[in-house]
Amino acid sequence: MALLSVHSIELSLKVCQGTNILLKYFTIIMVIFLHIPQTCNARKSKRHCPPSACGHIRDISYPFRLNSDPKHCGFSEAELACEGNKTFIWLFSKKLYVQAINYHNHTIRLVDPTLQRDDLCSLIPPYLTFHHYNTARFHPHYNYTRGSESNIKRAAEPIFMFNCPFAINTFLEISGCKSSRYTYLKIGEMNASEVGDGCRAEFIGLTSWPNIKDHVHNNIISLSDFHQAILYGFELYYIGFTECM
Incomplete structure (x- = not known):
């Protein structure tokens, strides 16, 4: 009986170790999976910035931004400048x-x-x-x-x-x-x-x-x-x- 108890304990330990490994892999996969939409949402925030204005251009929004706007808004290739109440772009x-x-x-x-x-x-x-x-x-x-x-x-x-x-x-x-x-x-x-x-x-x-x-x-x-x-x-x-x- 004592031998059987030891064997049972060894089997239980192996099962626990295997379960822990599976839990680790599952945790890693979940972290990666949850990180993907967060990354997408961070990039999509380019659209969600409030519009800017300069002169008669009253709605400067995605993909454009003013050079005074936060860098996560719009794209650098579509960055505008407001000078003397006029809007300019370098192209x-x-x-x-x-x-x-x-x-x-x-x-x-x-x-x-x-x-x-x-x-x-x-x-x-x-x-x-x-x-x-x-x-x-x-x-x-x-x-x-x-x-x-x-x-x-x-x-x-x-x-x-x-x-x-x-x-x-x-x-x-x-x-x-x-x-x-x-x-x-x-x-x-x-x-x-x-x-x-x-x-x-x-x-x-x-x-x-x-x-x-x-x-x-x-x-x-x-x-x-x-x-x-x-x-x-x-x-x-x-x-x-x-x-x-």
């Missing part, structure tokens, strides 16, 4: 003025603050080019699929202004500034082969001005129209800001 190594943010269609409208608003004939700085600007987060267009068809949705159209020593009938001539050269405007994609030798690009950019296509369709445009289109700014889709699912 493409340029400081751009934020005209509007549309959270419904995920667009932000921007304009270069160095544009000359009063002088129509010298409104554009010579270095201003936005045509090829793209980042992982901001795009002037995006591809989407509807059924079996692939389409491109554009938030802004490329816009070119160039002058030539001779007349080109296939482009819209802009009148209004005295010049010994012919000045032309082109909306939409353009190849270098479309422009003759001796022509010089004055501006390559983007515009989202709602009326610009109507002017081009009617083949009538003035320098003031072009000026208004540029000052209206261009929209970019903001995409790729993801959180923990």
Whole structure:
């Protein structure tokens, strides 16, 4: 009987040891499992920050944030600055003025603050080019699929202004500034082969001005129209800001 009691005790100890090991593994698994939603909730808190405001931009919220907001709000790539009651963002190594943010269609409208608003004939700085600007987060267009068809949705159209020593009938001539050269405007994609030798690009950019296509369709445009289109700014889709699912 004594031997059986000792054997029983040994078996009980082994069972207890096995149970303790299982409990340890179970505890570790539970800690990991419980930590996952906490991590997700911490990341999702980017959405749950109160909105900020600067000037006429009254609802600065996810994925954007002001540089004075807590760092856990929004994304650093979408950080805005409030200067002189105006909202700015740094994109493409340029400081751009934020005209509007549309959270419904995920667009932000921007304009270069160095544009000359009063002088129509010298409104554009010579270095201003936005045509090829793209980042992982901001795009002037995006591809989407509807059924079996692939389409491109554009938030802004490329816009070119160039002058030539001779007349080109296939482009819209802009009148209004005295010049010994012919000045032309082109909306939409353009190849270098479309422009003759001796022509010089004055501006390559983007515009989202709602009326610009109507002017081009009617083949009538003035320098003031072009000026208004540029000052209206261009929209970019903001995409790729993801959180923990």
